[in-house]
Amino acid sequence: MLLGTGGTVGQGTVWPLSLLAFTAATRALSFPRGQLGVTPHPPCQSPHLHPLLRRHVKPKKQHEIRCLGKVLQRLSQATGCDRVVDVGAGQGHLSRFLAFSLGLSVTAVEGDGRLVSLAEHFDQELLRELEKAQARGYSRRLPPSQRHPNTTPDPTDPASLCPRRPQHVAGWLDPQAPGQEFLLAPTPGPALAARNPLAGPVDSEQVLLTGLHACGDLSVALLRHFAHSPQVAAVTSAACCYMKLSTCPEPTAPSLPGYPLSTWVAGLPGHTLSYRAREAACHAVEEYTERLRRDSECLRIHCYRAVLETLIQAADPSKKHLGVQTVKKAHTLSFPEYARLGLTLVGLDSAAVPLDSESVCAMLCQQHKVVAFFSLVLLLAPLVETLILLDRLLYLREQGFQCALVPLFNPRFSPRNLVLVAARVPLDAVLSGLDKDIREDEDTVRGGVEPSGQGQG
Secondary structure, three states, X not given: OOOOOOOOOOOOOOOOHHHHHHHHHHHHHOOOOOOOOOOOOOOOOOOOOOHHHHOOOOHHHHHHXXXXXXXXXXXXXXXXXXXXXXXXXXOOHHHHHHHHHOOOEEEEEEOOHHHHHHHHHHHHHHHHHHHHHHHOOOOOOOOHHHOOOOOOOOOOOHHHOOOOOOEEEEOEEOOOOOHHHOEEOOOOOOOOHHXXXXXXXXXXXXXXXXXXEEEOHHHHHHHHHHHHOOOEEEEEEEEEOHHHOOEOOOOOOOXXXXXXXXXXXHOOOOOOOOHHHHHHOOOOHHHHHHHHHHOOHHHHHHHHHHHHHHHHHHHOOOOXXXXXXXXXXXXXXXXXXXXXXXXXXOOOOHHHOOOOOHHHHHHHXXXXXXXXXXXXXXXXXXXXXXXXXXXXXXXXXXXXXXXEEEEOOOOOOOOOOEEEEEEOOOOHHHHOOHHHHHHHHHHHHHHHOOOOOOOOO
């Protein structure tokens, strides 16, 4: 009941008034997370994406790129700009959709050279399939960018795709540099300068910046480049990994913090957010609520991790709060099985650590307390995320920009669903009717295609 939207807890159960008031306050002060105009349903294979664009893409990601693509398409129409720079592009799924399906000119920036190579491989694969389809006699039609907006093409027709592949760049975003120099090469050298999407003259063609779940300070860097570079007509930012934000640097430090950004939040007493608070804001509140309702076996994972932390610190006090790699299907394992894997991941000998002692068994019996504690943590999580995103919103508004926070994705399947949209033009036309567009898409999806499973939260 505390994490959900209300309901009974059990006959005769009465919550403390202070806890009920605390719950009401956290909900009232948090940004609404319900997706625009949509009743929650599991994401499924989208009939609005060409089958070739669904390859290698989980339903969750299909849902995200389709929704974000709609916003970028509207921004392109409002600004008259068809150039998009996708930062933190990963395997290029969003870039591929924007280029091949929407006909936009896309530069995909990714710091991991392996992902850049994989993205280029997927592009080539798609182009080969298009050539095969055209050889089988499909007629060519107008490219997406030249079609009437009310025209609904057959999404399975290869002619509905534009053979305009994205340009992939291996590079890192420099949050301190001006727009013309905003990329750093993975290795030193002059090769990157010619491919920098903002390397032209100051009065050259504008671009749209986007980052789909850009990690930590990367999302902040996008906003700073938008604010400081007139070449950036608009920006969309879906954030993640708040615990990786830089905070409160020393006065002599050359870099700017990822939090706080705005003058207003920086002036608030007690605005500091701990690593633990920022990490909690990254958890999937809706997913955990469903686990509580089902009394899911997955609830034991947090107790497992808490006991493992105790064992790690007992074995080596210097190994505190380590980022232990996720153990797959941990809820299906016994604790000794889980602990052996976890201890190995942090470089400890599991054979030297007692895993079935009375003290370990006593801690495992406290699972209900761990669940209660974690539930209270998640009650605060949306409030922490709200403060971080409100800080970014205020940063842009302090400088006079049009901006808005949009609950664009379904929070049950894409927990970081709030997208910050900012532009140098009025946003009314961009956001007006967006909820109707998304609702119509989702209705078509539910009516025409059976769900095929959900992606990671």
